[in-house]
Amino acid sequence: MSIRVDENNRPYIELGNGFAIRLNRAAYEEDKRLRVNVTLPEETAAAFAEFRRLAESKTTLNYVVDLSNYTAMVHLICYENDARKAFNTLDHGYRLRYREPTYVMPYAKIRHVYEQGFIRYLPECDDENVVIVVVEMGSRWDPSRISIVEFVTAIRISGILIMLIPKAQKYGYRVIYDVDGLSMRQIAHFSPRVSNVLFDLIENCTPVSIEGMHTVNNGVMYNVLFAIFKQFMSKGMRQKCCMHGKDWQSLAKYINPRCLPPRYGGTSAAPDCDGKLLAEYLDNYQGYVEEYNSYGYTGPPDPK
CATH class of the missing domain: 3.40.525.10 (CRAL-TRIO lipid binding domain)
Structure with a gap:
């Protein structure tokens, strides 16, 4: 039982008996390097632009929408490019973070x-x-x-x-x-x-x-x-x-x-x-947590 890296430079845990635990994602620094060279399909690019507009409309939200920020793309993937649903979930998370900062730790x-x-x-x-x-x-x-x-x-x-x-x-x-x-x-x-x-x-x-x-x-x-x-x-x-x-x-x-x-x-x-x-x-992925936690509301959120 050990930690290994596959041919795509993604860490995983080899459990034995042919079983493994894997997040199927590159370690944080490698993933961040790969993100900046991604070309988005037309539909995704349009959703990404709308997601950015929604984020920028929140006056006290510190959140950068570009390809270096993995959270925007993940939300869009989960909601199949529905920018409003994707942003509403992200926004709710950061509103809770603002109300309950005790639960934000590295x-x-x-x-x-x-x-x-x-x-x-x-x-x-x-x-x-x-x-x-x-x-x-x-x-x-x-x-x-x-x-x-x-x-x-x-x-x-x-x-x-x-x-x-x-x-x-x-x-x-x-x-x-x-x-x-x-x-x-x-x-x-x-x-x-x-x-x-x-x-x-x-x-x-x-x-x-x-x-x-x-x-x-x-x-x-x-x-x-x-x-x-x-x-x-x-x-x-x-x-x-x-x-x-x-x-x-x-x-x-x-x-x-x-x-x-x-x-x-x-x-x-x-x-x-x-x-x-x-x-x-999971040490390989703590950078994702730090990045997610680095954003949020710097003052009272705008009304929904």
Whole structure:
């Protein structure tokens, strides 16, 4: 199990048994060099120009729309060149950033969340090519060591990084929330304000569509947390939430067991990725986070 670079100069984690974890994007500095030489198709160029006009219409928004800025192009890709939808999502993210600056940190500040394996990417997509992310927030999470702000910030950064994955851009992603052993020790940290920020990030701040949220290993205590969460979910998001407990046949109705590890009733032969190795791999992409965070509102946003 090691970090390697493919023929296109894209880093990936070789897991063994023919499995790999890859964002399918060049490391930040190499990608930035490649971006400036891109020639846009006519339709995309027109959408790019409209995206720029919308950004420049916001008087307090510090945001540069050119080919050196990867976020504009990613948003347009996800929304198939619908400039207004693309910009509205980006704008919402920066409005939240302005209101809640506490959750804006460099990757290095939350790297330990990945090191300890609380957020991880599965190497196989499901039958619909949807990317699968696992977030573990059960008894293993010690809020005295990893604060709720750090955890939510790590989820925010995961949203930034998942925008880089071509399959996620096109097909979206699903999240498996593993809450095994969840207790009031963890639940007490989910204030209404924290929960509001969390679901605003998940629903409104990334152009990548979330295709489902699947909670596993949940017991009675999770009902307490979900009662808090659902106040901040849209109707559409609530419909995408499924609670499976330990009923792996229920989970299998949404995600093919072939791409799930045995701990979730799956049959995948992919080795588990070491958290420290994943954190080291993501070091290659921390520049994307820094670039995204370098933009934003410098004063109160204009009314929508």
